[in-house]
Amino acid sequence: MDLLELRNEIDKLDDELIPLLLKRMDISRQVAEYKVQNGIPVLNEQRELEILEDVASKCGEQGEVIKTVFSAIMDASRALQHKIIGGGEELRNLISNAKCEKNLTANGEPIACQGVQGAYSGEAAKALFPDSPIDFHKQFEDVFEAVNQNKARFGIIPVENSTAGSVHESYDLIMKYKFFIVGAYDLRVDHCLCAKPGVKFEDIENVYSHTQALSQCNIFLKNFDFTGITFSNTAAAAKFVSESEKNNIAAICSESAAKKYGLKIIRKGIQNVTNNTTRFIVISKELVIDEDAEKISLIFSAPHRTGSLYRVLGRFSMTGLNLTKLESRPVANGRFDYYFYVDILGSVRDEQTLDLLCALSDELPEFSFLGNYYEGK
Amino acid sequence: MDLLELRNEIDKLDDELIPLLLKRMDISRQVAEYKVQNGIPVLNEQRELEILEDVASKCGEQGEVIKTVFSAIMDASRALQHKIIGGGEELRNLISNAKCEKNLTANGEPIACQGVQGAYSGEAAKALFPDSPIDFHKQFEDVFEAVNQNKARFGIIPVENSTAGSVHESYDLIMKYKFFIVGAYDLRVDHCLCAKPGVKFEDIENVYSHTQALSQCNIFLKNFDFTGITFSNTAAAAKFVSESEKNNIAAICSESAAKKYGLKIIRKGIQNVTNNTTRFIVISKELVIDEDAEKISLIFSAPHRTGSLYRVLGRFSMTGLNLTKLESRPVANGRFDYYFYVDILGSVRDEQTLDLLCALSDELPEFSFLGNYYEGK
Structure with missing residues (x-):
């Protein structure tokens, strides 16, 4: 077969696959309705695992691959079931009672x-x-x-x-x-190196600032062999330097903090990157x-199983949601277990988004909705 | 229909879906072979996007959901094509020339x-x-x-x-x-607070250590209102404290560093969590x-498109690989673009894993293989 014939074959197969997938989703919907009516828990992990194992055994060396496709198919059903299940009552109440x-x-x-x-x-x-x-x-x-x-x-x-x-x-x-x-x-x-009037660059030995500011300017500090001294805050460091009698110290702070405390700006923009x-x-x-909320922040954990984070991300993708941050954070128990920090672009006023968050709050071992807000620039 | 009948319906549909999916993958394989033989680039993003849009238009309100399922189906084909395409020559050579x-x-x-x-x-x-x-x-x-x-x-x-x-x-x-x-x-x-013999806890005002150690002990520092002073290293801080004439300073360091520099251990295990x-x-x-390598570290970026990270994670899942770390890191251009740091459990001696990494090194905008190594404890 040439390329065109092969592509036609694929298109024909897709035309067979689509109605089957839609029908499967419709029956899953009926299963969810039946369960809700009869008070049976909707999520049946055992049945899911059995289907996946069955699929794998029928697909030989393609087992793992087709299993992943089926996990996406089952997650598609879950996406459809969100509304029927109507779970996550606690989160739903929290959000509907929120001030707008x-x-x-x-x-x-x-x-x-x-x-x-x-x-x-x-x-x-x-x-x-x-x-x-x-x-x-x-x-x-x-x-x-x-x-x-x-x-x-x-x-x-x-x-x-x-x-x-x-x-x-x-x-x-x-x-x-x-x-x-x-x-x-x-x-x-934009970080500045500031000192008391009269203090020269070559006199400086110790530089006071917040840990984050010191770390953002570490190339500069290294180049001039300055010792960084942590302070609770960049402006507090400026205040300290302005009140100190020492003539070998400087602060890393903003231009406005330097002005506020009468410090002289010795170097401007000393951070490692220009756009900080x-x-x-x-x-x-x-x-x-x-009303203009556009960003949602979440913290959750996912079950310890191959592809479990992948499946959670699939749910966002199915709802058409984009992530702007994803970070696995070791749980502070010393065992390298992980939480995930996630930011997504979206609004809980969108029904589908709300249904998804409510479903996830039921399904995941840990799930915290941190907020839905507008981000200024 | 009752639950059993509905489940039988689903099982029947799955028995229809499986051969169609396997057939679709087989034809995709033929497409890849045809392209390789005729020197046509294998990856055709335009065709992929057209198929996805076509699927979405045929599925009405289930469009986004079925589209995600189809992206998983197409990624399953890609997983099968890895071997045929044999891409990522540079990475393949690097790994095959690596010392074992x-x-x-x-x-x-x-x-x-x-x-x-x-x-x-x-x-x-x-x-x-x-x-x-x-x-x-x-x-x-x-x-x-x-x-x-x-x-x-x-x-x-x-x-x-x-x-x-x-x-x-x-x-x-x-x-x-x-x-x-x-x-x-x-x-x-296990961090210790250490000072010169003779110095008492109540004399201490300034505590020297590395930024990370100061941050790991910040609750302790806050409770006693100590000022943290950054040093290049915990042991260098211990050395400095031992040689200083001041009697109001201490270092945060290991027990062995304290011994090495003749410091007295004043408090043990002062970090925020016990298992640090x-x-x-x-x-x-x-x-x-x-030979016993079991962990792979990667850094990559993903295209700016809904679900693009999801699809990359799907490829790991289809290869049966587990992630142990995933972190989006803002690219240092001040625009909140992201790289991903990823650690996975696996070995490049496994052919499927190697094929996957080679394919991703071709497909992703940025892809760095950092290594495959054994992690001791």
């Missing part, structure tokens, strides 16, 4: 940030909530505590930098406090979903 | 590590290469340079900690030097594949 707001605002109430005046998180807060004062706190956890004790409606913390990666501590605290992400802001970050962006999130005790 | 060794050894040649005597990486080196002396270097990059200049056959660097996550710098350096991972070791890490493990890798200029 247009253009998230704190109504002039203070915003909790970490650091001191001039911190990058303060710049993100000003961009998102121009009418609110900012309350600065020493540690990330203090920001959570301020929100927890209703001293601030929202808090702002960093979650990811385009060069240094995820800020694990922020994720850990969200899980600990069971808070929600109700907004986000991508801030362009930090993503800040708005944390809240109650779930608020902006 | 049983029980990786440096034959008494020195091993390059970062830090000073007593560093955790030295413990990993001793466990992996008991017959080799260790050459310590100041920075991670110096370890790469030592290997690059043939001063050491292998170098040892950390890549992941069970609490703090990936060490991005190590990955960046592997990519920069185009080195290979030829071995790995999971080391249990760091994964070290062995880097090499030439590709060596241990």
Whole structure:
């Protein structure tokens, strides 16, 4: 056969496959309906595994491959069953009871940030909530505590930098406090090396800043053999340097922090890459979903089985959802078990998306919906 | 229909689907053979997209779902075509020319590590290469340079900690030097707070250590309001503290580093979690594949399209391969584009696995095979 004939053969086969697949999905739908009516649990993992083993045994050396195709076929049925099953009641209630707001605002109430005046998180807060004062706190956890004790409606913390990666501590605290992400802001970050007026570049030995900023500028630090000293925050480091009597120290901070504390900018843009962006999130005790929400953040675990993450991703794909972040994070039990941090573009106001999340919240060993929010830039 | 009848219906449909799927794969195989014989490129993305759009248009509201099933069917064909296409020549040559060794050894040649005597990486080196002396270097990059200049056959660097996550710098350096991972070791890490004899806990203000160690002990540091000061290495911090005249400083390091530099252990196991493990890798200029190699590390990017990562993971699943790590890493261009770090359990001596990697190296926009190695514990 030539190429055209072979392609026609494939097209003919596809025309046979499509109605069979649709019919299979329709019967799966009937199975789900029957089960719901008769109070039988819908998910039957044993039956799934039996079908997959049966398929594998019938396909010889193509067993593993056709098995994967069948797992996709069964997941397609599950995608259809979401609505019938209507599971994930807890998540469904949480979302339907969420406050809906247009253009998230704190109504002039203070915003909790970490650091001191001039911190990058303060710049993100000003961009998102121009009418609110900012309350600065020493540690990330203090920001959570301020929100927890209703001293601030929202808090702002960093979650990811385009060069240094995820800020694990922020994720850990969200899980600990069971808070929600109700907004986000991508801030362009340009680090400066700053010192007291009169201090020369060649005098500098020790450089104070936040761990993340030190890591974002590590090539610069290495080149000049500077010692990095961790500080709770870049602006706090600037304040410390401005008040210190030492003449051999500098801070890495923003231009605005340098101005604020009367420091001289010695070098600008000292970070490893020119386009350095930090993503800040708005944390809240109650779930608020902006009318323009476009991003969903999740944390889940998947069963320890070949292809289990693949199958979860297939469900997103079947719902037409795109991932913008996926990260396996070792569970802090020292055994290299994994959670997955996932960001997707989508809205829970879309019924299919909501049904999918509710189904996954029932099916997966661990599943946390962190929020659905708008991301400013 | 009752449940049993519905299930029988599904079983009957599956018995119709299986031969059609196998036949479709067989014709795809013929297409691949025809193309190879006639010098036509095998991968035809345009034709794939047309088929998927056609399927979607025929399936109405099930379009997106059945499309995903068909993408799995087409990937199943690709899995079958790997052998026929025989692509990825560059990778295939690299792997077939790799040295094969049983029980990786440096034959008494020195091993390059970062830090000073007593560093955790030295413990990993001793466990992996008991017959080799260790050459310590100041920075991670110096370890790469030592290997690059043939001063050491292998170098040892950390890549992941069970609490703090990936060490991005190590990955960046592997990519920069185009080195290979030829071995790995999971080391249990117990951090100690250590100071000069005579220094009391209540005297301590500043604590010196590596950024990762400071971050692994951040709860402890926070509780006692200690200031962390970054040092190139935990053992170098211990050495510094032992030689300093100050009586208000301490180091976070291993028990052996404390002993080595005559420091007193003030607190043991101060890290956030009890089971704290760091994964070290062995880097090499030439590709060596241990006879017992069981782990493969890859870095790749996937096309910007719904489900593209899903489809890549499907290929691993069809080959029966399990992932042990998956992380999207923002490309350092400030635009939140992503690479994926992936570890899988498997061996390139398995023909199917090799064929898959070669096919992916042709298909994906970026694909780097970092190595296939044995991981000690």
